[in-house]
Amino acid sequence: MPYKDPEKHRAKSRERGSRPEVKARRKERSQLPEVKARKKELRDRPEVKARRKERSQLPEVKAGKRKYGKEYRERPEVKAGMKKYGKEHEQKPEVKARRKELRDRPEVKARRKARSQLPEVKSKREEYVKKHNQLPEVKSRKRKYGKNYVKKHRLELNKKTSERNLKVKHEVLSHYSKKLSNSDVPCCNCCGEHEFLIFLSIDHITNRKNVTHKKGDAGQTLYRYLRRNGYPSGHQVLCFNCNSAKSDSGICPHKRSGG
Ligand SMILES: [Zn+2]
Numbered sequence: 001m002p003y004k005d006p007e008k009h010r011a012k013s014r015e016r017g018s019r020p021e022v023k024a025r026r027k028e029r030s031q032l033p034e035v036k037a038r039k040k041e042l043r044d045r046p047e048v049k050a051r052r053k054e055r056s057q058l059p060e061v062k063a064g065k066r067k068y069g070k071e072y073r074e075r076p077e078v079k080a081g082m083k084k085y086g087k088e089h090e091q092k093p094e095v096k097a098r099r100k101e102l103r104d105r106p107e108v109k110a111r112r113k114a115r116s117q118l119p120e121v122k123s124k125r126e127e128y129v130k131k132h133n134q135l136p137e138v139k140s141r142k143r144k145y146g147k148n149y150v151k152k153h154r155l156e157l158n159k160k161t162s163e164r165n166l167k168v169k170h171e172v173l174s175h176y177s178k179k180l181s182n183s184d185v186p187c188c189n190c191c192g193e194h195e196f197l198i199f200l201s202i203d204h205i206t207n208r209k210n211v212t213h214k215k216g217d218a219g220q221t222l223y224r225y226l227r228r229n230g231y232p233s234g235h236q237v238l239c240f241n242c243n244s245a246k247s248d249s250g251i252c253p254h255k256r257s258g259g
């Protein structure tokens with residue numbers, strides 16, 4: 001039977017629902033396992049999930065989330081907790097990897113780049129650099145390691161650079177040798193040469209046309225590209241001999257039957 005005055009009825013039921021004893025009863029009921037399970041079931045329905053997702057993309061909802069997140073992070077107890085556990089958590093390899101994966105997504109990269117070009121971000125950055133350069137320790141470091149320092153210590157610095165480069169080469173070649181030759185040391189994927197790192201380099205297994213890195217990337221640029229991009233497949237380690245034989249006649253004599 002329809003109510004005579006639906007508005008009055010609604011107001012009455014609202015009033016009833018806000019009474020403390022009714023509230024408490026409702027809360028108690030919501031904790032019952034069967035009620036909880038039904039709620040979960042409802043929450044997990046695809047159409048409900050989709051609706052929730054859609055809602056979460058609305059600008060006003062997003063802004064609200066951002067605001068809440070900021071306020072939450074600024075609470076003293078939260079701040080203290082983050083300081084204590086945040087560092088440990090952030091150093092975990094899986095957390096690091098997830099962060100890197102996120103950071104490297106094209107859309108995230110594009111967003112970051114666009115943001116860095118905003119006038120207010122630019123001016124803030126410039127301001128920071130200016131301030132940073134005025135710090136006494138930065139000033140004294142500049143005095144110490146200025147142009148003259150580089151001139152005077154060129155040999156030593158060059159040595160450091162080539163040591164760093166060698167380390168990168170070793171790291172990258174080790175990775176591909178482990179994967180393709182099951183070797184713990186960098187070695188040629190054809191003849192197994194491993195005595196001198198200088199004889200070894202990266203070879204494009206099929207050809208250079210269908211690789212993802214820039215044309216002309218070689219040596220350190222290529223090693224660093226591969227390392228940065230999680231060691232994409234399509235590359236192998238070859239020694240100088242096997243490499244030049246392969247590029248001369250398409251196949252190394254080692255691989256031909258009868259030698
Ligand atoms: Zn070889």
Ligand SMILES: [Zn+2]
Binds near residue numbers: 191
């Ligand atoms: Zn060979």
